[in-house]
Amino acid sequence: MKKFLAALSACLLSLASLFAQPQTHVSWKTGVEPLGDGLFEITATAKMDAGWHIYDLGPYEFGPNPTAFSFTLPEGASLEGEMSTSKQAHKYYDDIFEINIGYFEGEVTFSQKVRGSGQVEMTVEWMACDENNCTPLFDESFTLQLGEALAQDNRAAGAASGSLWSMILAAILWGFAALLTPCVFPIIPMTVSFFMKGDYKPAQNRFRALMYGVFIILLYTVPIAVLILVTRLIGGDAVTADIFNWLATHWLPNIIFFLVFMVFAASFFGAFEIVLPSKLSNSSDAQVDKRKGLGGVFFLALTLVLVSFSCTGPIVGTVLINATQGEFWAPIVTMLAFSLAFALPFVLFAMFPGLLKNLPKSGGWLNTVKVVLGFIEIALGFKFLSTADQVYHWGLLNREVYLAIWIVVFTLLGFYLLGKLKFKFDSDVKYISTGRLALAIIDFAFVVWMIPGMFGAPLKALSGYLPPMETQEFVLGRQGAGATAPAPVPSVDAQGVVLPGTGKYSDFLELPLGLQGFFDLDEAKAYSAAVGKPVFLDFTGHGCVNCREMESRVWSDPQVLGMLANDFVLCALYCDDKIKVDQKDWVVTDSGKTLKTLGKINSHYAMTEYGVAAQPFYVLISPSGEVLSTRSYDLDVEAFKTWLSSVK
Numbered sequence: 001m002k003k004f005l006a007a008l009s010a011c012l013l014s015l016a017s018l019f020a021q022p023q024t025h026v027s028w029k030t031g032v033e034p035l036g037d038g039l040f041e042i043t044a045t046a047k048m049d050a051g052w053h054i055y056d057l058g059p060y061e062f063g064p065n066p067t068a069f070s071f072t073l074p075e076g077a078s079l080e081g082e083m084s085t086s087k088q089a090h091k092y093y094d095d096i097f098e099i100n101i102g103y104f105e106g107e108v109t110f111s112q113k114v115r116g117s118g119q120v121e122m123t124v125e126w127m128a129c130d131e132n133n134c135t136p137l138f139d140e141s142f143t144l145q146l147g148e149a150l151a152q153d154n155r156a157a158g159a160a161s162g163s164l165w166s167m168i169l170a171a172i173l174w175g176f177a178a179l180l181t182p183c184v185f186p187i188i189p190m191t192v193s194f195f196m197k198g199d200y201k202p203a204q205n206r207f208r209a210l211m212y213g214v215f216i217i218l219l220y221t222v223p224i225a226v227l228i229l230v231t232r233l234i235g236g237d238a239v240t241a242d243i244f245n246w247l248a249t250h251w252l253p254n255i256i257f258f259l260v261f262m263v264f265a266a267s268f269f270g271a272f273e274i275v276l277p278s279k280l281s282n283s284s285d286a287q288v289d290k291r292k293g294l295g296g297v298f299f300l301a302l303t304l305v306l307v308s309f310s311c312t313g314p315i316v317g318t319v320l321i322n323a324t325q326g327e328f329w330a331p332i333v334t335m336l337a338f339s340l341a342f343a344l345p346f347v348l349f350a351m352f353p354g355l356l357k358n359l360p361k362s363g364g365w366l367n368t369v370k371v372v373l374g375f376i377e378i379a380l381g382f383k384f385l386s387t388a389d390q391v392y393h394w395g396l397l398n399r400e401v402y403l404a405i406w407i408v409v410f411t412l413l414g415f416y417l418l419g420k421l422k423f424k425f426d427s428d429v430k431y432i433s434t435g436r437l438a439l440a441i442i443d444f445a446f447v448v449w450m451i452p453g454m455f456g457a458p459l460k461a462l463s464g465y466l467p468p469m470e471t472q473e474f475v476l477g478r479q480g481a482g483a484t485a486p487a488p489v490p491s492v493d494a495q496g497v498v499l500p501g502t503g504k505y506s507d508f509l510e511l512p513l514g515l516q517g518f519f520d521l522d523e524a525k526a527y528s529a530a531v532g533k534p535v536f537l538d539f540t541g542h543g544c545v546n547c548r549e550m551e552s553r554v555w556s557d558p559q560v561l562g563m564l565a566n567d568f569v570l571c572a573l574y575c576d577d578k579i580k581v582d583q584k585d586w587v588v589t590d591s592g593k594t595l596k597t598l599g600k601i602n603s604h605y606a607m608t609e610y611g612v613a614a615q616p617f618y619v620l621i622s623p624s625g626e627v628l629s630t631r632s633y634d635l636d637v638e639a640f641k642t643w644l645s646s647v648k
Contacts, residue, residue: 024135028046034609034610034627034630035626039627040113040116047107048104051131053130054108055103056102064127064129068124069112069122070122074118086108086110089104119145120144121142125138125139167334170334175341176341177369178338188349191350206351209346209350212297216339216342221339225332228331248387251388255388261377261378264374270371368426371423372413375412398467407451410450417439455474455476464552465548498526505598509577513555515565516570523571531623534620536619541575544576544615550616554640568644573605575602577597579597610630
């Protein structure tokens, strides 16, 4: 009878609190993390208001309502083990219910392992209490995705990194740079005159000017977005990933991009002029005069995009190609940033024509800007040739050759800025302005800074763009060819386990910073089990800018390097290598496609096992084969140390 009255009083207390305190006092955040072998961990984190608590999982026959979870699983999926919590519940003996009760304060995470793939429906029920009141029983449902959709979440999280922001910033700077080219800058006054015609009220003209900018942005961004959307609708993430991977790593597009950049650079230097067919631009221009209202504004924007192509083409190409080495939607975001920066001045001058008085007059300085961009295009163009060279192991463009080209290019740029080098359309330079002198000083300082790289200096700021240090033939202080050769290293131990640096693909692949490891996961796992050290799995790529930055800026830290060398078994899986593997190692996908190259096999494994398509992606695996933790691109050295130390 006593327990019945206690339970009744608790119900009445909860009913009263429904009218007095309708807030839940608890907010929930969910997540899904892949653990490998089709296993996922679903997490639900409860954050409670100060002074409030929720009860543990119970169960209680007579007592308060415990926190409870229910799952609706897709066909073939199953729960693995019991639900766990991130911390121990506070325990106390309740005199009313005469039982021990557990509760959580502040923040707590509930975790449940699930095996399978597809959509999971999770419902959580809870009651929150403080010293005086309890809420009624609340519930909230969540839809979670395992497998394919998880890949989207991982990519979205990775895209929020500094890598994407650096691409956005670069795109904005390129957008403003495009405005200063001879194809674009003189068009600004012509554009403003269009909005000063007609009987439009000032408010109407401002609206038309705003829509002009919107149309420019759409003309640059929508085609890219449509391409990505169509590929994803046709074949999902895998097709889009394959297209971007092909663009970023295959020799054909990289050689084409290299040649295009060289051709545009020659055009910038005045060798010839690249223009679209006059019929195309003239027809667009004719529509501007014919159409009124927003139709005319749209065709004015289209005319600007077409007419300025000879100057903006290589700039747009630079933005897009760099973006294809990032996440799926990085090209959309970066092109949006570029077009926004490009359109903004047109909109402002159209809205406020008086600002035109502050613009410098067109002149020889515009050609100077064009020539400077030409030198930059040459430097950037060699990145594509370098990527193809590394992926296919041609051995044409090692680190010294690449650096020598950059040193020469930027030295010539410095002489040009000083007026010692002239091109076809350059005006006579009687004296050097302060601005040109400042730019020349910066340029030559950059050249001097690069020179030690010819002798093995790391040049961390350029690590993402230079070929790996392993391609450098001469490094000051490193053992030379005339020294005594080291003793041969055995390939297997006494138990027949393959040793680091002697396994598959080690004849043409190397780990950075002199580290030794594996390029085949099975070999790495076998060695890990033999020595009792966890595997540090590195999904990387020859053309991966972020990978080189991580290695140069994070891995090179003495403590990080020491932990990688001594505490882990390293395994690098290159996701863009074009070497054809032995037939016994071929992989047949669920769709029936046979993967024959090392890069495609590794990329497929990364996508299916961990839901990731971008590199770098790091996985720590225990000697028993259990996935311990994962990590993506992050240049925080201390955080990386903490991550490694957590599993030592």
